[in-house]
Amino acid sequence: MIVARTKDHDHEETDRERNSLFPILRQTENVLERKDFFDHMKSLESDFLAQLLDSYTLTLLLIDIDRMSTINGSYGHTIGDSLLDQVIVRLRSTEGCVSFAKMGGDQYAMLLHVPVDQFVISHIDRMMMKIKEPFFIEEHELYITVSIGWRSLTRRSVFHEILEQAEIAMYYAKKRGGDNWQIYDPDMSPHDGMEIEKRLHRALYHHEFLLYYQPQFQTASGELTGFEILLRWNNPDLGLVLPSVFIPMAERTGMIVTIGQWVLEEACRQRQVWYELGYTQFRIAVNLSARQFQQPNLAQMIEDTLRRTRLDPTLLELEITETIAMANVEQTFRTLTALAKIGVRLSIDDFGTGYSSLSYLCKFPLHRLKIDQSFLRDIPRAKEGMEVTRAIISLAHNLQLTVIAEGVETIEQLNFLYENHCDEMQGYFLSRPLTLQATEQFIAKLSNDESIS
Template sequence: MSIISSPSSADSPDPLDSPAGELSFRHPVVAGVLVLGLLLSLVAWWALARHQAQEADHRFEIQVQVRQQHLVRHVDHLQRLARSFQGLFLASREVSAREFAAHFDVLQVARGLPEVLSVRYENCSAAAVCAGPVFLSTNGLGTAGRDLPARPGDAADAAAVDEDSRDRNLTVMHAPLHLADGRVALQISAPVYLGGEGDPGSVESRRENQAGHLRVLVDAARLMQVSRVGEAEFDGLRLQLSDVGSVADGRSPQPVRTVHADPGGLAPVSSRDRRDLTFEVGERLWRLSLVRPPSEPLLGAMPLLALMSGLALTAAAVALVMRLLRRASRSEAECRRLDSIVADDDARLRSIARQDGLTGLLNREAFQELLAERLHLWALQPAAAGRLVLVQLDLDRFQKINEMLGHGAGDQVLLAIGERLRGLGGLNGAPSGLPAEPVLLARLGGDEFMLLFQGPVLGDVAVIEALARQLIDRLGQPLQVGSHTLRPGCSLGLAWIDAGAVADLSIGADDIGLMVRTDRALHQAKRAGRAQFRIDAGQEVPVPVDQLRLEADLHHAIERRELELFFQPQFDGRTLQVVGAEALLRWRHPQLGMVPPDRFIPLAEESGLIVPIGRWVIDEACRQAAQWSALACRPIGVAVNVSVRQMLGDDIASVVAQALRRHALPAQRLELEITESLAVGDVAQARLLLARLADLGVGVAIDDFGVGYSSLAYLRDLPVQRVKVDRSFLRQVPQDAGSSRLVGAMVSMARALEIGLVAEGVETVEQLDFLCEQGCDAIQGYLLGRPIAGDDFLHRLMADDFGHRGRNPEAKS
């Protein structure tokens, strides 16, 4: 890269200092920033004012609701006071004035209810239950308070309300009353019937048995005052309580009357600053009106501060933009100069990124990209185009060259091999003498190279074999490295794909699959000796690429917390109560979702991942079981399947002991399920392993009992606590007599050997009834419970929500 010097500052005037560099507000960018800033400032001003207004409205609404709730709660309390006195008369046929006064004192009316002016009883028939009237007062109201002046028509309204109260046995409120001393009072009235009989029931009986009325007189102003206690008030908030009228059947509402109004009244204000809430208490409608002081949200402190801040930021932004525009005009020429340099270097950098740093050949990424493109085009070619052959080359004994002569000599060998590959022709235009010439050439890394050939002549397998032999012969010629003469032999792995073939993962016809095939063929050639080649013709189905990717993802499944346990409950065969659960492994893949166990368990077995996964399963199952016992307060066990590879290839006893100790789980709560193949394969080794587990107190069960081996001697020789009858034996039970006799024999055999028996795969009520009749120890299947997540299992266990279907008609479904 050439270095271009920039002109000096003396030769290049600064646009900031020249008149030509001056900018004005007429510049479109400056004008745009100015207009946008002003607009945003106004929007922020308005939005903040609107937000504060909404918050004030919300607080006002809450205040109205709280005020109304406090008032209704106090009135309800006063109504309960009236009903308490009413209950005094209902409880006895005769109530004396002394008993009336004693009840008044017991309720502490004078001290606890300062708003109550008086409580009195009035007879209305000869059959009185109290030698009344009885009058008790508080707050200095004399006996003259019994004769309350009222407006014209109030007496008739009060009589009608009393009749309605009597007929319906209701506690009601009368129209507001004006006392002689100028106060406004509210009167709560309740009917009194002949004592000792309770509510007479029908309207006629109530009329015949009415003895009088119980009246509670309340000071309206005092009521409004005490109902404010504990309430957060707004500054300047004024309220007014009005009587709208009675809502008794058959009468129209009365004229609205003011019961109480704060000093100053309700001055005319906008609807935004006033709230009217109508509610019903004591068979009357009341209206609570609240007014707050008017305000102008746009002139609030915060909105004005937002406006001023926005204007200040707009001015700063305009100044900054003008300065940046001046700098931009100065930088434009420099950018054009740098663009020309970048354009010259870009092609060279792209080439370097796709080349091997040592030999200058294509690297793996570039080769794989070009291979995928050619495979896509090759699938469109006619069959007469022949074959596309991929060759993977690996130097023999290259590691010894590095060890004996050093890595510098190894690099010289790699450079020489790269030159010889270039000299094969096709890539440099010179004839090679080969049956076909390479169209792509790359170094994958280390001492591995890749070549791609294509042409009609390669349709003959003999030609491909001849090509491989010539490559081995030419690359194996003597090579001088310093004072040493070396013969760098090589091994080849080849794979082909016919023209017009569609990419198919099952035959490895995509770029990754084709490279996997050559790699496999190369390994076969290496095993056969030096200077050998092997061809993968695609007849043996390779491992699918998605299977390889799935195996790679499985390596990280534990650390990414993608594995989880589901639990299928196991039930006692006699009580159908949950006694345990079998832990079932699930894999929740982030892209594929829930991967079936029969897809990833074999992968784990083949790759050896079953050992660390099995450790995690045992530890997690112990943790969950300990949590069940602690939270559900029930001794619930858990069964875990253990593979043969884990039993033989891992210190299973130590793994189990550590898990039990870590989670403080009693050993008898854990059961390991093994297959019959382990039990009968090497009896001595199996006895040793199971004896160590028995020493820990862990139970052992034989899974899928009866499907693998016919010998039952291991049940006598090995410390096995339970066997699990495979679901295949239960499919025809109880319809098929032979299947039923076979399962019954298994149950009897287990009982005779004094070992437990679990029947899995129970899906019908008939199967459940049959197993219970046979005396099966434990039952497991979809009929009683499907596998569910650990948290769900715990919740259902604590709620006792597992179904007990079949034999108990009262059981939950």
């Protein structure tokens, strides 16, 4: 006879197993101090670790809270400290967390204890999704993300080496813009970041930055409507450095403000050159980073740039991500209102990936929403992505906003956007980002085929 095991019976057996086999791991009742956590991890460097690894995967995670300096600067340290208290509660509730410690600053360490027949990644992904849910502190609704580096223990693990490897992986996650995890890879170098940072300081003065231009098109007619401005770094020694590597570093060090000003000035100057050649209609779209958007003199800086370059404000569109917009809605409203008075167009980038409140969205003086490419990636196979895309298009139109989709890479995606009345689109299926020379050839060819002026 087969007797069905109940869930309660399973839990009882699990508890007995942990009580007998894993007394060292039961540390989650308190948030450990750094030294106690070190002692706890050192205690695993024994035959006990080999016994554990027969049935379980032990993984060390180093977790860094993204943008805490921004939150402290916007709301004050009292709100920031309350937020961290709530973050700790969520992190400690992660399934499989058996030890948790504050490592200093906004960084934490966690030891995950996962059965070998389960995927560590799925536990980490669920934890990151839980962290992205809103935090309510006093009258504020706050959102954060985390950067995680991790390394699983082996029978020969030495704690200080595992900790160093997880830390290197965490910094790689930060370099990629945060809100992601990285598993340690031996090819990761702890010195890469410092070397790139030194070169980044010199890049602007050595004229190593380039602008690329990705065309945007009207979905219904195929008419060129604008170009998104994309920054590239061509270093003589490193070659073409990916934005995912240097943009987070520039943001973290504050260099992004100076670099961003150069991008804006150069983009407006070039657009005015094209205007004087007779191409008067299409716009340029420039992304603003979080640090740029927080500058108290941002509107004045934009206005001064337009005056110097003599560019019509209506030909400039400024994009901020949904995450930036919702970081401090009061400040966002004030800044967007000041920018709207200048006459520039305003857009929310990566829409659908954050937690925008419709009440705030209605109040912001916006012109356009950009659908994040993640929703298009698996169309037509991904029904959920199709439904989200339809909903965003409908929402934008109901709010009298235009909507553009990025990341269009297939004819199926293009047809889907056409059938669902998405106003504009961009992506590799239509055109890759172009150098200045290629962009001018592109414009000249279009002007010969049809009027774009």
